[in-house]
Amino acid sequence: MDFTLSKEQQDIVKAARRFAKGEFPDRALEFDREETFDLTIWKKACDLGFVGVFIDDAYDGAGYGFFEHCLINEEFWAVEPGMAMQILSSTFGAELVLLFGTEAQKQSLLPKLVAGEAIVGTAITEPDAGCDVTSAVTTAVREGDQWVINGTKMFATNGNLADVLLVFCQTDPANDNRHRRYSFFMVPTDTKGYSAVKIRGKMGIRASDTAEVSLKDVRVPAENLLGTEGDGFYELMAFFNRTRLHICAQGVGLARAALEESIRHTKGRRQFGASLASYQATQFKIAEMATKIRAARNLYYEAAWWADRGKLDHTLVAMAKWYSARIAVECADEAVQMHGGYGYIDEYKVQRLYRDAKILEIYEGTKEMEKTIIAGALLGK
DSSP, X not given: OOOXXXXXXXXXXXXXXXXXXXXSXXXXXXXXXXXXXXXXXXXXXXXXXXXXXXXXXXXXXXXXXXXXHHHHHHHHHTTOHHHHHHHHTTBTTHHHHHXXXXXXXXXXXXXXXXXXXXXEEEEOOBTTBSSOGGGOOXXXXXXXXXXXXXXXXXXXXXXXXXXXXXXXXESOTTOSSGGGSEEEEEEETTSTTEEEEEOOOOSSOTTSOEEEEEEEEEEEEGGGEESOTTOHHHHHHHHHHHXXXXXXXXXXXXXXXXXXXXXXXXXXXXXTTEEGGGSHHHHHHHHHHHHHHHHHHHHHHHHHHHHTTTOOOHHHHHHHHHHHHHHHHHHHHHHHHHHGGGGXXXXXXXXXXXXXXXXXXXXXXXXXXXHHHHHHHHHOO
């Protein structure tokens, strides 16, 4: 087995690292404190080809795979998770359109995402429906040649910024098979009845937009149904099996940042007449962090490699997502510990990394859900 990146992939990694190091550090603290973001940086990333690289060239994308998208995520998150999240989540939902959209839907949205002319978001979670997506009660009712949508969505990525939100709705609530009750819809956010409120006070990734979305008698044309009516749950699972890959890369990138900051700090910080790096306790921490990062990267490399070859392994993706998130949390914790009191101040990057890391164990499938998937594959239902 050869884990060597191709020359083209190596160039992608170098370019992504150069862009992130050039654009992120000077404004990271500002965006974290103010819970805001400058979209001109996102537009620059689009212009340089970093956004939506998994989108087919037929829709002006680079035509790469989810593996290359992961490589960019890792490099961006290794510099600044919050900014990385806002830039690369601007296509959050494009995967659904690629997999299940009509040709007209693809042509209407995907080229704009790549060009930095539009942002997409996806609304799944509800106030009383998190991991159990089949508890969602937002409804879409067919009235002639329109669907009328009513409900509330929580934690919607890009809810305030998106031009189009992909909304998970009940279309057949009486169906005996709860997995056949749902469908997805493309909802332009300028539609009457759509409103979004920014969720403030997040612990981490504070540069990223997250919203509570209200849909009151929102009417969309029948052709805005995405995929097949009643297949929404299965479409969502296919979507998560791809988006969880880039969360693996996010975790590895963040853990890398924690390791890099720890090495820099412990080499320069002296205690009891010697550098912190000279103490065996510190050396053990560094060694453990590096090993966990390597293992997590190998997991997501394998999962993404197979996914791009049409052999997506649901269990392997769950393993990679759970483990990458876990090591990100652990490495961020160790980094703060090695920084001591300085690690508790937001001027030090490790404090932000510590706060940013936890979301990786929550969004797009909690760590408990990932373990349930893994155990189910091993033990049966």
